[in-house]
Amino acid sequence: MCENIESVPDWLNEHFLEKNLRNHFKNDEINVINFNVNVATAKEGRSVYRVTVSFGVSLVGEENCHLIVKEASSIADYLDASSKEISFYDEIVAKFNEKLDDVGEPELFPEVFGVCKEKNLITLGDLSAKGYQILPANRGFNIFEAKSILKRMAVFHAISAVLQEEDANIFANYKYGRLCRETNQIYAENLKVVTDVVSKWPNFAVYAEKLRRLYGEIIERAHQTYDVNPNHFNTLNHDSLCSEHLMVRTENSTEDSPIENTVFIGFQHSCWGSPTLDLHYFLNTSIDEAYRPQRFDELVLFYYEHLVNFLKQLKYKNRIPIWTEFQNQYHERNILGFIFSCLVEPFNDILVNNEVELKARRDFYKDETTQANLRNIILYYDQLGTFD
Incomplete structure (x- = not known):
């Protein structure tokens, strides 16, 4: 359950987080135990949420994960800003990462946990935790x-x-x-x-x-x-x-x-x-x-x-x-x-x-x-x- 539920939108729930965690870790047995959300407002009025999640994995026990859940850019929609940002994280980053490994270069992007095209949402690893x-x-x-x-x-x-x-x-x-x-x-x-x-x-x-x-x-x-x-x-x-x-x-x-x-x-x-x-x-x-x-x-x-x-x-x-x-x-x-x-x-x-x-x-x-x-x-x- 969420520890500060009053400030959290309905869609940011256990199901949403489990879907993203299971997608990232390729493990359908992940279950969210609890999560904490801090709300911030980014530039151009987009909502950004910093989420700390405790989740359970069979035979492993409880683990913690730090996430950023953000709305894709709403600026200049006539320039396809939001669709570009979502497609980049959803389709392009993984291809970049393969090439980064080929030249021995470290990470160039946040970890991508998932995107939700219907709500224009992107879930990324929280780089500040690293x-x-x-x-x-x-x-x-x-x-x-x-x-x-x-x-x-x-x-x-x-x-x-x-x-x-x-x-x-x-x-x-x-x-x-x-x-x-x-x-x-x-x-x-x-x-x-x-x-x-x-x-x-x-x-x-x-x-x-x-x-x-x-x-x-x-x-x-x-x-x-x-x-x-x-x-x-x-x-x-x-x-x-x-x-x-x-x-x-x-x-x-x-x-x-x-x-x-x-x-x-x-x-x-x-x-x-x-x-x-x-x-x-x-x-x-x-x-x-x-x-x-x-x-x-x-x-x-x-x-x-x-x-x-x-x-x-x-x-x-x-x-x-x-x-x-x-x-x-x-x-x-x-x-x-x-x-x-x-x-x-x-x-x-x-x-x-x-x-x-x-x-x-x-x-x-x-x-x-x-x-x-x-x-x-x-x-x-x-x-x-x-x-x-």
Whole structure:
């Protein structure tokens, strides 16, 4: 029986938990003895339940299990967010896990206990019980941490490329990413705010003018980066790899290896396309601003070397792009780096276009450190010809 039944929905009962436990452990003799539920509300209003279950197994005795039961994402249903997330955990994770074993890499996802498509529910192992945590969103990753995560990104991309090589339709439904043609393009309004800020800086009039010229084309240019180019190397992208979707374990860390392992969660934006989508998003939103953008080239090369290594270990049969080709694919999408760093990441919690929100956006750039970072990013992307 449940120990705090008043706060628990009717469907979260012994039968539901037994079904998931039996599915995961492949044992129909499992019986739930009791369970405890803590309720939390995740981003976008989804309900998330942390469940501790005591269950009995014939000839073994009583065991405990820690679970997360969550509603699949309800955001942007026109982008198939919830169905993608459910299908990823239900159909794709097991295939990834087989390939992870082939290259000797540790777990990359939570354990999947089951999904309920009728109620849009996903039951996963509770990673916090295994020592994983989500680091604060305002804490950027240092270089050693970033490289550890980029290696995990490389194996994620490499495995997806091999899976698609084995089954051309496996990711056919993963069409819509963060800035694809079907999404809300509020970041275009943020460009006007940034341009207004930049126009007031001494000696930056030329850059403000270049940003103004982007007004009529930035949405289409962003769309083009998400359009799949069949002549490029393509993979499944997570498309939201930032601190809130990265659970890290640091128990056995060292200064040079501060993260023991990283697990990815939250696949509602996942889409097929160039892996440089994930690179631009992660580098421009999640590493410490002290390393942006001057360490980008080093980090992209680090990622590429691990990507190639994993593809070779997995016996990828298609052609692997050489470094200069991959580098060109990355730089062809530099507009994404600018959008993510200057127009999306600073305003993630400001999503409505009215005078109050516009003032909040302008106020964000009153901070001197924030302005200094914006100057560096604009100069960097201008030198690469991004605004021309």
